[in-house]
């Protein structure tokens with residue numbers, strides 16, 4: 001099946017479980033993959049028949065920055081539910097990375113897969 005994707009979407013927001021994290025902004029990086037048949041969009045060359053990645057990036061950023069969140073798991077789940085409810089996709093994969101959270105690691109994060117039920 002076809003996938004529309006966004007890689008390494010940077011979202012600067014208040015994220016973390018510790019008190020000191022609630023007073024600063026940190027960067028999250030998101031990889032998103034939305035499954036949807038793209039044959040009609042390709043045949044008609046019509047943006048209305050695909051998943052507009054610019055719109056997706058904007059809505060995801062708005063969702064994450066609307067209020068402080070503690071866990072990156074919460075970010076991933078909320079993003080997955082937003083994508084499934086507002087876009088014509090049957091399955092989404094969401095990876096949320098938080099570089100710098102573990103000094104000895106390049107990055108840490110969570111990857112979830114959710115389908116329309």
Ligand SMILES: Nc1nc2c(c(=O)[nH]1)N=C([C@H](O)[C@@H](O)CO)CN2
Nearest residue numbers: 015016017018070071072073101102
């Ligand atoms: N599985 C998770 N582990 C941790 C998280 C998280 O969101 N998910 N968060 C933290 C802290 O906020 C950490 O990033 C501060 O450096 C710790 N573990």
